[in-house]
Amino acid sequence: MTNQEFLTIKEAAQQYSRSEQTIRRLVKQHILTSHVRSEDTPKGKAYQISQVLLRQEYEAPSITTLPALVVSDSLQLENQQLREAVTERDRTIQQLQNRLFEQGDVMNAMANQLTSQMTNQKMSHIEELLIQQNAQF
Numbered sequence: 251m252t253n254q255e256f257l258t259i260k261e262a263a264q265q266y267s268r269s270e271q272t273i274r275r276l277v278k279q280h281i282l283t284s285h286v287r288s289e290d291t292p293k294g295k296a297y298q299i300s301q302v303l304l305r306q307e308y309e310a311p312s313i314t315t316l317p318a319l320v321v322s323d324s325l326q327l328e329n330q331q332l333r334e335a336v337t338e339r340d341r342t343i344q345q346l347q348n349r350l351f352e353q354g355d356v357m358n359a360m361a362n363q364l365t366s367q368m369t370n371q372k373m374s375h376i377e378e379l380l381i382q383q384n385a386q387f
Contacts, residue, residue: 256287256298266308273299276307 259277263270277297280286285303288295321329 255301257301257304258296258298262299262304266304268308276303 257265259270259273262268262273266273274297277286277299280299280303281288281297283303285300287298289298290296
């Protein structure tokens with residue numbers, strides 16, 4: 251690879267719209283490969299990274315266009331029928347849920363009425379016992 255195929259970290263970050271830290275992480279991952287070169291400088295090591303690796307990592311792959319899906323009329327009709335069946339099923343489920351709620355309300359009202367009647371009977375019985383005790387005194 252020639253020098254033109256390598257970029258400094260700063261150049262790579264600018265060209266591929268990434269942060270320098272991101273490019274440094276990529277360099278670190280590939281430090282022992284031919285995609286990364288280093289050079290000793292007075293400030294330490296200066297790294298360069300190959301454009302081949304940068305393209306592999308950061309350029310979007312080409313997207314192939316798939317041919318349009320052709321659906322026969324019979325499949326479209328079957329699809330429509332299935333959608334209508336699902337809609338009808340959902341409507342039926344909703345109606346059944348509403349009936350259950352109504353029945354629950356009726357059961358609660360009956361339970362309240364029964365509790366009320368039992369309470370009234372107990373009160374009547376207590377009143378009778380009190381009358382009997384008063385009669386004995």
